[in-house]
Amino acid sequence: MAKKDKKPVVGFYGLTGCAGCLLSFIFNENEIVSLLGMVDLAAFPFIKGKQGDKEFDIIFLEGVVCSNDDLDMLKKLRAKTKILVSLGACASTGCIPAYRNFIDEAKYLPLMYEKVHRIKDKDPKPIDAYVHVDFTIPGCPPNREEVKSFIKQLILGKTPRLYNDPVCVECKLNGNHCLLDEGKICLGPITRGGCDSVCTNGRFECWGCRGPCPDANYEAFIALIKDKGHNSRTLKERMQSFAGLKLPDELQIEDAPDYVG
Ligand code: SF4
Ligand code: SF4
Ligand code: SF4
Incomplete structure (x- = not known):
């Protein structure tokens, strides 16, 4: 984690997904202002650039791995950050896109776009199928308060804990x-x-x-x-x-x- 006198450098990124996890955050101006008060927000789709050479304290990653491009990006992001957080159900469980793992290819192929090579090249999987994930924030989409509470706990040097009861x-x-x-x-x-x-x-x-x-x-x-x-x-x-x-x-x-x- 970042030193106490310095805001943690945080990035939000997305693999294949609906962007709902990210959008649920930025659709509320107050939430972004509140976030900026806590962290050095270095990357956020639609707001800030990708910051290709930046090192991060925390990266929140939305989306599922279902292409080789996704996997390349995931590995690069993992190498750039001290803490990798799977943000939302797609990144954490595979969510609805991973349902493709349970149905016959013959049933979904006719529904796919003509240029399918990118879509076909990986069975959709959550990010922990490929890299070490430090923390998970579940939900489709995740609760904004949960994300903010998570960041606050990390800044205070606490280990964020998930709610475990059903x-x-x-x-x-x-x-x-x-x-x-x-x-x-x-x-x-x-x-x-x-x-x-x-x-x-x-x-x-x-x-x-x-x-x-x-x-x-x-x-x-x-x-x-x-x-x-x-x-x-x-x-x-x-x-x-x-x-x-x-x-x-x-x-x-x-x-x-x-x-x-
Ligand atoms: S009740 Fe909670 S865990 Fe269940 S589907 Fe709704 S948001 Fe998700
Ligand atoms: S977890 Fe839900 S809201 Fe987030 S990217 Fe996946 S489908 Fe969209
Ligand atoms: S108490 Fe019943 S309705 Fe409520 S979450 Fe459990 S199974 Fe669903």
Whole structure:
């Protein structure tokens, strides 16, 4: 980390992604002003140049690795920074783009652009599949307050910690009626909270955008969902949507015992 009397040199970058993680930050003028008060912001898409030769204290990286260009950029950024933070679900779990890992090529090829060579050259993967990642800020997109709190903790010399309880904990504290009892498939029991159960507060199921919580009991959850009469194939597809590559291996294979209905 930077010395205490000096602001940390921070860069925000994006690999392949929707830019939503970055845009959610810069769409609010106050957030940028607040950020500039804390750090020496040396690179931010749409605002500041790429700073090719700069050394960084912290780089926040959005997006998924799905091309050789992405991988080259990722390796260069890793070499330039003391701390690399995966920003958002794409960088951390692979998110929706990584769903391509779970479907037959024949099904998605007709949907792709004519010039597919760049898109085809890597199966989409989160950045920790290729380089060491120091910290993760989950979510699609991540919560701005979480990003700011993360930076503050680093500046104070503390080690930022992720919220480890499942979404259900915050959901219950918020007084919500459980969507599982309404016949919906909600991934709250196996998903890392910290989002204040924003989806279930609005009566939408949790789709797992913050990735699996550390002590997720998949067997119990799957049994519960099956007991409620849901098709396990549907459940599997739901679980793979945002964090399929972070599920235990035995839950990812097509003929997973007791799992694919
Ligand atoms: S995590 Fe979500 S908001 Fe961020 S780049 Fe990926 S799809 Fe967009
Ligand atoms: S609605 Fe979802 S997050 Fe809330 S308690 Fe039920 S399963 Fe958990
Ligand atoms: S409730 Fe689930 S899907 Fe919604 S933000 Fe939280 S972790 Fe993501």
